[in-house]
Ligand code: C2E
């Protein structure tokens with residue numbers, strides 16, 4: 315993602331049509347009040363084990379519904395939040411919401427019926443993943459803020475997973491290495507998101523104390539139709555395993571892809587095939603009716 319300087323912005327405005335500049339400005343003005351007006355919310359998307367389709371975690375994904383502009387996808391408003399610095403307030407709101415939500419799920423139990431002991435709700439055992447922006451990663455207060463948040467909410471560190479992209483790591487690899495080490499010392503989990511779309515130095519990848527690689531959905535989505543995507547996905551899985559990392563495939567849209575990924579020893583799967591990102595009540599309903607298969611998804615798979 316490009317860093318936008320004042321000069322770039324001037325150029326941007328001179329090249330854009332007036333209409334687009336006004337639209338961008340309107341969005342920025344609306345976004346400035348979105349938090350205080352309670353227009354932001356989080357949806358959550360399940361992440362499952364490839365072996366047995368067990369619910370392992372959920373990823374928090376930001377949603378903005380503006381009364382003026384309607385619902386705006388994160389790909390449009392997060393870059394604006396980053397350019398304007400609003401992402402710090404938004405990012406810390408996201409972290410707090412996610413931790414508070416985890417604690418609420420922790421307190422839920424399933425009513426197992428008269429005479430039976432109440433059993434844990436399936437969402438009481440999950441981890442929560444939160445996407446971090448570049449501005450948060452370069453914030454010296456990030457680690458102490460997260461430490462304070464964990465203490466305040468009672469969320470155990472090992473249930474919180476932070477997702478960072480390759481470019482966030484590589485743009486300032488030395489600072490990122492120290493920041494990640496400090497986060498890791500808190501006990502949180504770390505993932506590299508959208509892996510394969512940025513650039514990574516393998517030497518650095520080895521030095522970062524990472525738990526998971528998330529294979530970008532652009533490779534996963536078409537891997538059965540596109541041999542290059544399949545080759546890249548296999549290579550990322552092999553590389554990740556060599557480094558002792560767990561692999562998550564994002565953008566799994568159909569059963570056949572899930573089966574092939576499972577046969578390739580990809581540990582975790584996320585995508586529309588299982589569930590879209592959902593608001594809390596719908597996620598809770600999904601989690602209660604979801605049946606883990608108990609057996610590897612791979613059993614029906616036929617690899618070419
Ligand atoms: P991401 O972290 O890589 O999240 C995965 C994106 O892929 C989400 O898009 C999700 O809805 C979408 N997705 C999931 N499964 C499938 C599938 O099977 N097929 C397809 N085509 N797409 C799938 P979304 O929610 O629009 O978010 C886009 C990006 O915005 C995220 O990509 C993340 O980079 C960023 N983002 C979202 N929430 C936050 C946040 O709270 N903070 C920050 N800094 N970034 C966020």
Ligand code: MG
Nearest residue numbers: 373445477507
């Ligand atoms: Mg992510």
Ligand code: MG
Nearest residue numbers: 445477507508
């Ligand atoms: Mg991301």
Ligand code: MG
Nearest residue numbers: 507508528564
């Ligand atoms: Mg991603």
